[in-house]
Amino acid sequence: MAFNKSTPFVPLVLTKAGWLVTLFVLVSFSVAGQTNRKYLVLLRDKASSPYSIDRPGQFLSQRAIQRRQKQNIAVLERDLPVTPAYVAQIQQTGARIWYTSRWFNAVLVETNETTLATIQRLPFVAGVEFNKSLANARLGETGRVASLAQAGSAGKFGAVEPLNYGNSLNQVTQIGADKMHQAGYRGEGMLIGVLDSGFLRANQLSFLKPLFDEKRILATYDFVRKETSVYEDDSHGLSCLSAIAATADNQLYGTAFKAQFILLRTEDAGSEQRIEEANWLFGAEYADSAGVDVISSSLGYTTFDDPASGYTYRDMNGKTALSSRAAQIAAETGMVVVVAAGNEGSGSWRYLSAPSDAAAVLAIGAVTQTGQRAAFSSFGPSADGRVKPDLAARGQGTLVGSPGGQIVSGNGTSFATPLVAGLAAGFWQANPRLTAAQVTDALRRSGSQYTSPDDQVGYGIPNFERAMEVARTYSQFLIYPNPFSDSQPLAVQWGDVQANTTIDATLTDLAGRVVWSNRYTPAGLAAFVLPPLNLSAGLYVMTLVAGDQKRSIKVIKQ
Known part of the structure; x- marks a missing residue:
């Protein structure tokens, strides 16, 4: 459907499983002789917004609201949709x-330089992301269909080879997912969002048949083509989905094969442009x-088709790449975000890719x-010296499903990632009172070399x-990480406080001045995460009061 310049603005509103997503559609003419490109236009504020953080049901599903409430995560101004009048x-x-x-x-707009200049003169426009286009609009929109089952050499995502027969015992037992399944945790009730480059024929293959028969695919969307189907x-x-969701008896069982899923195409496999990072942002917000619990994304960004747009290793600091900033916020909303570190260990780049540096x-x-x-x-670490990768799983000779219906052997951190994402979902299912930050922390602490991490496999397998043992310690009083930072905010848990007990939390500097305070009445585990405060580095005191109980702890802001 096309519109000319005089066509009124019409939003497409999609409703699915109780949430609402508005996708704006408009087609316009370009100025003769100028190339249309895509730009992420940044706005100054959300003034005159019809939305309110006090009415989150306007823009978040009930499930998303409950996920935040369970973890005592406040709805912030950044969660509000863009002001419609600005759009x-x-x-x-x-x-x-x-x-x-x-x-x-x-x-995200598609336009030419003349119109972009007009947009940038609007009083509510702050600028353009990276001060440049994210993509040439003529390239990379159709993509290419590539079957990993037929790929004979390593490419953007690694390589796979067909097998006549195989089983997934090693990749499951290596991370203890077999014990998780035996305990009855197979992902039931958990919602996993998979952000990837396409799910070719997923709705037609026998190893995923129960997933579709039981209607556990709650939604799909293609952010590359702007359509709902992701199966072509x-x-x-x-292949990544199969590592979590497949049920092929005597061949392949995914690590959370009874979970629910949202499948989102954010990647154009036929190109490598920064627009794909913007798509990742939109997918994570979706x-x-x-109300997704766990994001699994086997995508990574280092260099691009346009060499001038590429990152350097120094940019892998968790704060520079567009996708890394998006992934950090995604985690702060209460989702466990699991991403591939990258397949560059034997290449010239060598180091991890965005958004795994978040x-x-x-x-x-x-x-x-x-x-x-x-x-x-x-390899890690991040450019600012943090342990990366965080964890590792079977990524060489991993059994995954192919679009031809076979179970094949694949190589890549791409296939290790969904194994851990499924583990995270099942572990969280087993410990529903934990926060996303605690799930992430427990899995790190369950690593085979947690006490001596390195830059090769981080905290290990x-x-x-072991994660269940860590979870038992969360019944105690915990405050972590300490020191904390803007990128790793302070999390507090008070296991001795009963549900529905009011907690008054106050943070003061050493002079006794209150720099933050809040009141919580947790319906479940007494836990919360300190919101972004832009504090100066130094020593502070966190004081917590619940009835006649009181705790005061010195904390350090880095």
Whole structure:
């Protein structure tokens, strides 16, 4: 459907499983001789917004609201949708509007340089992300269909080889997911969002038949083509999905094969442009609004088709790449974010990729059947010296499903990532009172080399039973990490306080001045995460009062 410049602004409103997503659609003419490109236009504020943080049901599903409430995570101004009046004014310039971003307060537009200059003169426009286009609009929109089952050499996502027969015993037992299944935790009731490049024929294959028969795919969306179907593009997402969701008896069982899923195509496998990072942002926001518990994303960004757009290793600090900033916010909304560290370990880049450098995510490396680092698995640390990757799982010779219906052997941190994402879902199912930050922390602490992490596999291979031991310690009083930072906010848990007990929390500096205070009445576990406060580095005192109980702890802001 096409519109000319005089066509009124019309939003497409999609409703699915109780949430609402608005996707803005407009097609416009371009100025003769100028190339249309895509830009992420940043806005100054959310003034005159019809939305309110006191009415989150306007823009978040009930499930998303409950996820925040359970973890005592406040709805912030950054969660509010972009002000519609601003979008309408940008639309009036003749630009094509693709999507809007709540978290970045931004609008993705397709336009030429003349119209972009007009947009940038609007009083509510702050600038353009990276001060440049994210993509040439003529490239990378159709993509290519590539079957991993037929790929014979390593490419963007790694390589796979067909097998006549195989089983997934090693990749499951290596992380203790077999014990998780035996305990009855297979992902029931958990919602996993998979962000990838396509799920070719996923709705037609026998190893995923129960997933579709039981209607556990709650939604799909393709942010590359702006359509709902994701089953006719690249097969990489299909293979990753199978590592979590497949049920092929005597061949392959996923680590959370009874979970529910949202499948989102954010990646164009036929190109490598920064627009894909913007799509990742939109996908993560969609997952958040739908109430996703765990994000699994086997995508990574380092260099691009346009060499001038590439990152350097110094940019892998968790704060520079667009996708890394998006992943950090996603984790702060109460989702466990599991991402691939990258397959650059034996190449010239060598190091991890965005968004795995984000502080709050679980970056996953790859190991062999015997637990040794796979040669291709990317190295850490992050550019600012944090332990990365966080964990590792079977990524060499991993059994996954192919679009031809076969069970095949694949190589890549891409396939290690969904194994851990399924483990996270089952572990959280077993410990529903935990917060996303605690799930992430427990899995790190369950690593096979937690006390001596390195830059190859981080804290090592996670394990369900060890993570369960860590979870038992959360019945105690915990405050972590200490020191804390803006990228790793302070989390508090008070296990001795009963549910529905009011907690008064106060943070003061050493002079006794109150820099933050709040009151919580947790319906479940007494836990909360300190919101972003832009505090100066130094020593502070956290004081907690619940009835006649009181705790005071010195904490350090880095």
